[in-house]
Amino acid sequence: MSSISRRSFVASAAATLLARPALSRSADSRTLRLVPQADLANLDPIWTPAAVTNTHGYTIFDTLYAFDERLQIKPQMAEGHEVSDDQLTWTIRLRPGLKFHDGEPVRARDCVASLIRWSKRDAFGQMLSKCVDAWEHSDDRTVRIKLAKPFPRLLDGIGKRALYTPFIMPERLALTDPNKQVTEMVGSGPYRFLRDEWSVGNRAAYARFEGYIPRDEPASLLSGGKRAAFERIEWQIIPDASTAVAALAKGEVDWVEQTLPDLNPVLARNRNVYVEQLDQYGLISFLRFNTLTAPFNNGKLRHALLGAIDQTAYMEAVTGGNLKWRACASMFPCGMPFSNELGAQFLRSPPDLNKAREAVKASGYAGERVVIMSPSDFPSIGPLADVTADAFSKVGLNVDLQVMDWGTLVQRRTSKAPVESGGWSIFHSWAPAVNMMNPVLNDYTRGLGAGGYFGWYENAEIEKLVGDWMTAVTDQARQSVFDAIQTQTWEAPPTILLGQYFPTTALRADLAGRIPVTSPLPWNIHRI
Template sequence: MKRRTLAALASLLLGSAVGMASLPAMAQAKTLKVVAHADVKILDPTFTTAYITRNFGYMVYDMLFGLDDKGVPKPQMVDKYTTSKDGKLWTFTLRPGLKFSDGSAVTSADAVASMQRWTARDSIGRAMTTISAAEWKAVDATTFTLTLKEPFGLVLEGMSKPSGFPPVVMPERLAKMPTTSPLTEVMGSGPFMFKRDEWVPGNKVVFVKNPHYVPRNEAPNVLAGGKKSAFDRVEWLYLPDSNSAIAALRKGEVDYVEQVPADYINTLRTDPNVSVKASGAWQGWMVMNQLHPPFNNPKVRQAVLKAVNQERFMAAMGYPLDMRVTYCATFFVCGSANDTSAGAEPYRTPDVAKARQMLAEAGYKGEKVVLLVPSDVTYLNAEGLMAAQTLRSIGMNVDMQVSDWATIGGRRAKRDAPDAGGWNMYVTVAGGFDADSPITNAYLSASCGNGLPGWPCDKELDELRIAWLKAPAAKRKEALDAFQRRAYEALPYISVGQYSPAIATRKEVKGAEKLWGGLPLVWMLSK
């Protein structure tokens, strides 16, 4: 009964949101309708690592550098740059004519303030400050510098970071606002503008072309090049009922489903009007709150890991065999340059009996574990249910608290004790760009004193991360293995397996094969 009611409500919302039949053919051709993977509640990509907010940022903001489809940083808002021979002074010049969506000029002061905001928040930015005492300074209206006390090998990689906290450029007055709460004003120089007057929280987000956007001359290439869109208008529809979302795609009422529910992948593969494509390597994560018992004890975290069966997690999340990995030993991405099994051997084979023993030896006394389970994202819901089953299998007292993903995104930022509105564990997933190295992996890069939900802190891991950053190429693998061995001891989070999600588009949508890592970069698409 509940499913039918949800489906009926979603269909009603879809009818009001889509309204395809009433649109002239030309208007339809210039509008892209996307079923987004989550509702948008936070509009500030410098405040949260939530992917829906990051994707929002791609639409309205631009960055100084952007990654191409080979993962190479390319100048984006920057016109030219130079580096001193000793690598300690970088000089950047903005492209001429850049403007924010209100028509005001983008200046080096905006770029500097934005980079200072990013440096304070992001893992690469913080490392740059810790290791090299990074100092950003405006020289004139279009030129700014980065001065380092010692060379830092990831300057351009940081300035083009695609996820976590992407270094978007915003007006100086906004960039200097406190980072303790999200910005509510949206002012970017990217390809689209946010239509706040058409925003229906819980239903629809609308973007229109930014008339002041100044694209590069090069063709669009993921997050690099000129982001000239074939669409004048993009609508994100939030349809938590999977049946309604897939039905809308099949009927041609929407063009693109950003994340296909796993149990629909094989069915859609047989639909002649739909194209289904894998979208990169992703991992499922169990994130534990390390401020409060019982997960403030690494021995308890290790006991849980010993019970985790990655194959069962991935099967429960529903991804077909050809889209999941049976077992992935690395904290990074299996099959990537940083793939390593260092430290994994004690946990390679799940053993519930051994995990129970480890839990008892850790001193667990039956404390309640508040587990946040998403209700509206099918694969996350399945991951949450498997997490509950795993915890209970070793004798933990689990209190599942179910809510929509956007609400969990807000609640996970609370440091309160679990019995005062806080939490002990939540589940999430991470794309390859947020897992593939000790500095880009969101939780492995979280140094002590960080603001990341879960608040992991291990000083030895911090030291090994810096050692990896400083290691010469010949010693980088050795440093990587040492880092991962310590990660298996400290367990900032637990990986529950690796898989590839899927996107689905109508056949008439062109360019979906160029999308990278599951990022919904609409300027790569046309129809």
């Protein structure tokens, strides 16, 4: 977006805030009205890693363990655990009184079935499952995991946040094929899903679950006491950013999950609203190749395209100069331990497009169509696709930019078909930096192939290195693994990081207690 069009947009948005008629009556004190960053088109957070579905998951489900604000794993549904002297048996005891939304008690067999289903979708889970001899339940409150060999980071796996969070659901639902969606939403979290009120493209609603028993301690990031202050939560799907902030300014909604940077100056002038950074770690924008089909099954072509990447162009497209951001020439989030910028030799600003064009020719690219999927209703992702389409066209790729809504993109990226049969070549997204801070969590560099993240990159050497990191006991050994993984991935990258930025969220001034994380978590927040 040019500076002139940005000024026009902001002026128009400011006028909108003053002139737009009300959408509905103001929210009452018992209801929290949220505008999520995308439409809730898919419900099963084990079937899709979409951020909006993961937020939906945290609203209605709970986990055995979870990260606290220091990024330490703490018991959540679990009361605690014991590990045998030989490190081969982990015994986890559930907290008493846990209930599902249908009134049934949470039993150990529900947890076992949920962990098994999760482990078939998640990269960390797949690594763990290879070491598991048996997932067992000795009684209704005791989960027992028997290992073939020690797995010291077991709690890091079953307490991870994403891509696939190991949410606990009833056994009858957890027995669903992990490649098929669960559509009946029965959790044990602080809110229950109101299926009859769900309307794709319009709204979703949740009611406080009176049977939920929070932990005694204060809330701490994804762990601790999840206290639900509101009787009801409503998600209003408003794709147009100016309409969303106008609704916020008028008190028709309470919270806009992610604000468009151009509108932040407008919001800052409204004393009934406050804007703050989502969290301290930020988001990583990325480009993902489909390495399974032509043309990006050609690693030389993927490497050649590094020369066309201009992180400044990407970051300006999504921040508009109104958000903090940084270039990051690493395959891990910059500013975190062990993340060296080993890609600095490949990512240069401004890029040399002539040199990149020659590298594309030398790679053996034969003019195959490159389908870039772009979401029309996701302002922090759609512009990335525009930048890529322009740059890759300039270096000689036969680009086909296809615009669709985010829900359609999320479903289509599961296709492994060639582009001639409805497949895809590239999509863009972002991930919270904490979700990719180490080799086992970073699904975008993992080499699991058909069982891994969309794009299905396969690299046995990287998987060996991930295993080495799991058993590394010194910082020197950990650093060696981080650097070796980067060396491998920069040679034929399955993913290209496009920059690290720090988006903002906006809330009505009478709300307090927001958990400082990249998802709009429904607990702890309350009216004052």
